Amino acid sequence: MKTLAGQEIHPRMSVHQFVDLFSSLRIHVTAGRGGLDREIESPRIQKPGLALAGVHEYIHPERIQILGETEISYLNRWSGEDRLKILQPIFERGICCFLLTKGLPPPEELVTLAEGTDTPLLTSTEKSSLVINQVTDVLMSALAPVLSVHGVLVDVYGVGLLIIGRGSIGKSESALDLIVRGHRLVSDDVVEIRRQADHLTGTAPELLRYHMELRGLGIINIKELFGVVATRSQVEVELVVELEHWQENGNYDRLGLDELTISILGLPVPYLLMPVAPGRNITILLEVAVRNLLLKRKGIHSAKDFTRRLQQMLEANVDEPEP
Amino acid sequence: MIRKEVTVCNRLGLHARAAAKLVQIANQFQAQVSLTTNQMCADAKSILGVLTLAAAKDTPLIIEVDGPDEAEALSQIEHLIQDRFGEGE
Structure with a gap:
């Protein structure tokens, strides 16, 4: 399988950015401000119950450690001196940050160690379950790998169509044609694709959003020119079409039986190689490619149906007696 | 395919007109x-x-060139960036 070329970026998030992002959870920094530039590398959280019981090898320092009512009640069973003994080895692991939920008052030793080791100690007034759900959800998308590719992304009949191909092959011109025909631009030239589970979402880089460049015209703003319905901020990437100059001996699909895919961030996406030549209306071909994809999803496969009928006819002809 | 890292060294960075020169x-x-x-x-x-x-300014850029005239293309682009896009500062 072909792999879509591009630059893969792994976004990073510091504890400081995390606190800013979650103003809705009313997260405050209680101690350890010196470590706010520590990085949260995993979208998963951890409840350090085992570590508090003395088993430290399963702790993941790159994950946010959530301290809820259970953990704090357990700690409060011990004397101050014992709490220090329990907590010290955990802090020595270089935890990115601790998050204390339900507005619980932190034990004094926790604050002392957080300050002493510059480990951020955050507090939220919300319950652990709510905090865990929201934090995981947002971190999953914020830390998802991003693939930045050359291409144009258009929403055609609700399907995210990614047009790729060499410079000046006519990607932007085809996209403009599609917009004039009522489809919606997501991004021209640079497309950022994020993977979340089995979905690939394509967006435009902030600076570029709703702009296009056409040779001879320069940079234009599609939203201003064609109105809000001509643009869309994001769409699921469901079809990739590569445009290339017609090659006399090019090996183009004539039947449509082979279903090629291209790998994007490890997920297979339907892929078509489409030759560009005078007399070939690329826009109409792209539109039909999307219609055909939608039809296949409904279980109607034109190429397979045709060959099935051919097969039946061939079999019938064999059975006919010789004249 | 050849590649090289070059640092943007003009004061204004890769602004609109500089980018247009590079693309040209x-x-x-x-x-x-x-x-x-x-x-x-x-x-x-x-x-x-x-x-x-x-x-x-000071952003490292990796230039990757692939094709029959790659050496000449890389050399001209590298020269343009290092020449501060002919801006003199």
Whole structure:
């Protein structure tokens, strides 16, 4: 399988950015401000119950450690001196940050160690379950790998169509044609694709959003020119079409039986190689490619149906007696 | 395919007119040219892509060139960047 070329970026998030992002959870920094530039590398959280019981090898320092009512009640069973003994080895692991939920008052030793080791100690007034759900959800998308590719992304009949191909092959011109025909631009030239589970979402880089460049015209703003319905901020990437100059001996699909895919961030996406030549209306071909994809999803496969009928006819002809 | 890292050294960085010069040069060659920062990757033949890099002064850029005239293309682009796009500062 072909792999879509591009630059893969792994976004990073510091504890400081995390606190800013979650103003809705009313997260405050209680101690350890010196470590706010520590990085949260995993979208998963951890409840350090085992570590508090003395088993430290399963702790993941790159994950946010959530301290809820259970953990704090357990700690409060011990004397101050014992709490220090329990907590010290955990802090020595270089935890990115601790998050204390339900507005619980932190034990004094926790604050002392957080300050002493510059480990951020955050507090939220919300319950652990709510905090865990929201934090995981947002971190999953914020830390998802991003693939930045050359291409144009258009929403055609609700399907995210990614047009790729060499410079000046006519990607932007085809996209403009599609917009004039009522489809919606997501991004021209640079497309950022994020993977979340089995979905690939394509967006435009902030600076570029709703702009296009056409040779001879320069940079234009599609939203201003064609109105809000001509643009869309994001769409699921469901079809990739590569445009290339017609090659006399090019090996183009004539039947449509082979279903090629291209790998994007490890997920297979339907892929078509489409030759560009005078007399070939690329826009109409792209539109039909999307219609055909939608039809296949409904279980109607034109190429397979045709060959099935051919097969039946061939079999019938064999059975006919010789004249 | 050849690649080289070059640092943007003009005071204004890769601004609109500088980007236009770069794209114009890249388009004179058959080879495919891409520019990569630690944030994103862009086709050097397309103005929007190059502008979106928003490469300020001191940004390291990786230039990747692939094609029959790659050596000449790389040398001209590298010269343009190191010459501060002919801006003198």
